[in-house]
Amino acid sequence: MGKKWIKEHKKEHYYKNAKRHGYRARSAYKLIQINKKFNIFKDIFSLLDFGCAPGSWLQASVEFISENLRKSKKNIKPKILGIDLKRITPIKGADFLQMDIHDTSLQEKLIKFFDNKKIDLIISDCSIKKTGNKTLDQVSQIKICDRILEIAIVLLKKNSFLILKCFEGSELPKFVKSVEEKFHKVRKFIPEATRSRSNEIFLVCQSILY
Numbered sequence: 001m002g003k004k005w006i007k008e009h010k011k012e013h014y015y016k017n018a019k020r021h022g023y024r025a026r027s028a029y030k031l032i033q034i035n036k037k038f039n040i041f042k043d044i045f046s047l048l049d050f051g052c053a054p055g056s057w058l059q060a061s062v063e064f065i066s067e068n069l070r071k072s073k074k075n076i077k078p079k080i081l082g083i084d085l086k087r088i089t090p091i092k093g094a095d096f097l098q099m100d101i102h103d104t105s106l107q108e109k110l111i112k113f114f115d116n117k118k119i120d121l122i123i124s125d126c127s128i129k130k131t132g133n134k135t136l137d138q139v140s141q142i143k144i145c146d147r148i149l150e151i152a153i154v155l156l157k158k159n160s161f162l163i164l165k166c167f168e169g170s171e172l173p174k175f176v177k178s179v180e181e182k183f184h185k186v187r188k189f190i191p192e193a194t195r196s197r198s199n200e201i202f203l204v205c206q207s208i209l210y
């Protein structure tokens, strides 16, 4: 079995599974694999998902949080919000805001949505449309991550996780360093469901330093 066969087989496997399960994209499995490795959904009842369209991460998040609710004896009303430039077909159990993450009114809107309370988990699969120019793409993607970081610092609960999608490349170490100055623990992770030719990498950031 050649590398190409394995790659195609893997792609096909996640695509088929996503279809069978009703996920809108294969990327749901990236989040599922991040959770399997880092247990990010443990005791989570509020969540913010940046760059959520078409919505597979939101679908998986609703499932994880519903399971948490089922296990919990507490009477908690979950708050799950996705944001994207593109509109999504509604997902039961989640709210949606069509907005650019760079919009200056976003933070106020989020504070209001989450009733002035800090958020249990912030995830981002938000990514730029690649131009093919690796350096340029990396810089634009870091701009997105910087903005999400800025919001997370204000809105995320102290001991919680922030998941950030980045691109591998020469600019990444400097960015990781800046994230390490803000979080106790920052780990890099490439889920198996990520295409082998992709240079995407997730930062799993844990516990904000104040």
Ligand SMILES: C[S@@+](CC[C@H](N)C(=O)[O-])C[C@H]1O[C@@H](n2cnc3c(N)ncnc32)[C@H](O)[C@@H]1O
Binding pocket: 024, 025, 027, 028, 050, 051, 052, 053, 054, 055, 056, 057, 058, 083, 084, 085, 086, 099, 100, 101, 102, 125, 126, 127, 128, 129
């Ligand atoms: C890879 S997709 C996310 C897939 C999603 N996690 C899922 O599982 O369905 C990346 C998304 O980021 C969004 N995006 C890119 N730049 C954005 C911005 N400035 N503000 C809001 N969303 C943005 C894109 O519109 C796109 O839908």
